Each structure stands twice: as C-alpha cells, then as structure tokens.
Amino acid sequence: MRSAKDFFTPLAVGAPTPLREVPARPSRMIHFFDPSNPKMASKVPQLVGSVDVLLGNLEDAVKAENKEAARAGLVEIARSTDVGEHTQLWTRVNSLDSPWVLDDLTTLVTEVGDRLDVVMVPKVQGPEDIHYVDRLLAQLEARAGLTRPILVHAILETARGVANVEAIAGASPRMQGISLGPADLAADRRMKTTRVGGGHPGYLVRQDPVAGDISGERATYQQDLWHYTIARMVDACAMHGIFPYYGPFGDIADVVACEDQFRNAFLLGCVGTWTLHPAQITIAKRVFSPSAEDVAHARRVRAAMGDGTGAVMLDGKMEDDASLKQCLVILELADRLSANDPELAELYASPTTAGGEADA
Ligand SMILES: CC(C)(COP(=O)(O)OP(=O)(O)OC[C@H]1O[C@@H](n2cnc3c(N)ncnc32)[C@H](O)[C@@H]1OP(=O)(O)O)[C@@H](O)C(=O)NCCC(=O)NCCSC(=O)C[C@](C)(O)C(=O)O
C-alpha cells in the first residue's frame, strides 16, 4: 500500500494529479452497447441526453473476431459524438489476462482519452489489478498530454474479488465505483444458477409445518441470491467514498423482475445499474430517481426537525437526527438529479411535493 502522503501523487511524470473526491455525477444507468455492432452503434447519438452513462463494451458479449472492430468503433464514436454535459462516456476493456487489454487501454487513452470519463475493469481479483491499471493509465495519460485523470470502475465477478472488495475500493484515488458481475461471479463461486443476475425460484425459505403437519400447505418465500454481495459492496464503497452499482439483468423481457432487482439495489445504497437493452433505460431512471412521495416526506421531516437535533412526532412516527440524515440523502440526490433533468425538477417542485414543507 502507498503511504498516505503519496496517495495523491501522480504515478507518472506529466500525468494529471489524482482527484481527492470522486465527482458525484448522475449515473443511474450505465448503458451498454457493442461498438462493433452497426445497428447498436447507430443508436448512440439518439441515446445522448437520455442516459447518464454510455458504455462502449469491448469485453464479454463482443465476439472474439470483433474485438478490434469494437475498439476502432469506439474510437470513432468517441471522436464523432458530442455527448454533451449530462451524459458520460465510459468503456469496459477486456480482462487483464486477455490478449486485447493492452491495446484497448493504449489505443483508447492515447486516441480519445480526453473524451473518456471512466474505464471499467472486469474480473478484478484484488488491489494489485487496480495498481497495475493505475500506473499504466498514468503513463498513457502523460503520453497523451491529458489534463484530467481517467477514473477506474471495478467489476466484482470472482470470489477472490469479493473477498478483497474493501482493498479494491481503496486501492487508488482513481476508483470511481464497483458493480456486481453476477454471471461470472456465479460461475466462479460454483453457484448452480444459469442466469445473468436476478433471483432463482429454488432459493427460498419455507413456512414451518402448521400443527406439525409436514405434508400440509406451506408458503414459500423466494430469497435474494445477491443480498450478501451487494450489501458488502455497498459498505466497501461507502467506506472509501466511491459509488456502488447493481450490474446486468439478463432477462430483458421480464421488466417486472428487473425493476424489483434494481429497486432492491437502490434501497440498499446503489446509485445505479447497467442497462443492456433500451427497454431497461426507463426502468433504471424510474427506480434510481427518488419518488415524488419520498422527496415530499423528506422535506416535511427536514422542516419539522428545525436545527436537526432532538425528536419530533410526524404522522404518528418518531423522527430524529438519524431519520433526518436519511431524508437529507434523498434530498441531496433529488437536487443533483433535477439540476440536469427538467422533468424531474418539475416533478419535485409540484405542489404536492414542494408543499410538504408548509404542512410540517
Ligand atoms: C440483449 C441483446 C442481445 C438483445 O438484442 P436484440 O437485437 O435481440 O434486441 P431487440 O429487442 O430486437 O432490439 C431492438 C432494437 O434495439 C437495438 N438495441 C438492442 N440493444 C441495444 C443496446 N444495448 N443499445 C442500443 N440499441 C440496442 C437493436 O439493435 C434493435 O434495433 P432496430 O430496432 O434498429 O432493429 C442486445 O440488447 C445486447 O447485445 N445488449 C448488450 C449486451 C451486453 O452488453 N452484454 C454484456 C454485459 S452483461 C455481462 O457482461 C455480464 C457480466 C457483468 O460480465 C457478469 O455478470 O459476469
């Protein structure tokens, strides 16, 4: 581990100075596209402004024979697309043991590094993987004359990665966030699922027998396979001031279960998710933006709590310093999102939402 005094020193002469705080830009949906797929790539300009993050994917889901075309396609898209102020451009490079990653990083940083906000690194095993990328990025940034550091996002998709998640989160000031990679993680852990994210009907608990009758009717409750990993990832990220994300939900047609999975992640502390198909974008936007009701309630609590200390009763419930802090999380997020999104600004300013303060 680097000493605290060296932590914010550039890792190469001429590389930009690392950031002390990760910018809290909206990233409710990280929208994946394959830059080697002409139909998908042609949709990119119209997605600008309607997604928070556009991610040119170079890793899994891009055929081996298309890896170079995907890299070249992303360079072309980065050069020719003005993503504006409200959409970020990210990439997911190939894994560090693959034959493609060195060229992915070298080409992207030197050709379009000034356009790239974040590099997502798959299958991160421990802090040593982040240290490698950190130094290489610094060298390439120096070569390219970049003035702003490119940030790094790790995907949690191996058992060793999960065991090291705290060290990964704190490995570099470049760390922007971490996403769950449920498909590779399931395989690496030898879980017996065959899906990309989401639940499984076999993972359940069953009601006790009623009056000892084990053959009688008993309710079952499906459990969340990902709760442990997401909760641990959220803590690791919060501890290091970076952002946690749910990952992919592969059952594109099941928009209901997708919304449930996204909402569980939102409630547990994730700031966003991946969207693999245009149909998932509106779901992510709905779920990862606080509801008008929650914003209204948070404003009422803030108004009722005065200087923020003590305890008050509101609608039969006790509110105090700690419930106010939760409300402030909602209000800060609502303010940040509505600064970029007039529709949300209007929703949060509507009489029912804004009027809460007066009722308190
Ligand atoms: C699921 C697929 C095959 C269905 O693709 P499709 O063509 O069958 O879908 P469609 O419903 O027919 O598409 C309708 C229209 O939308 C377009 N379209 C479709 N998708 C997109 C998109 N993403 N962005 C922009 N446009 C898109 C598509 O081209 C088509 O255009 P058209 O109307 O002109 O014909 C397709 O959506 C796709 O390939 N999505 C991206 C998949 C991906 O990136 N997977 C990797 C991330 S998950 C992962 O890696 C796991 C992880 C973390 O590593 C781990 O857990 O281990």
Ligand SMILES: [Mg+2]
């Ligand atoms: Mg994967």
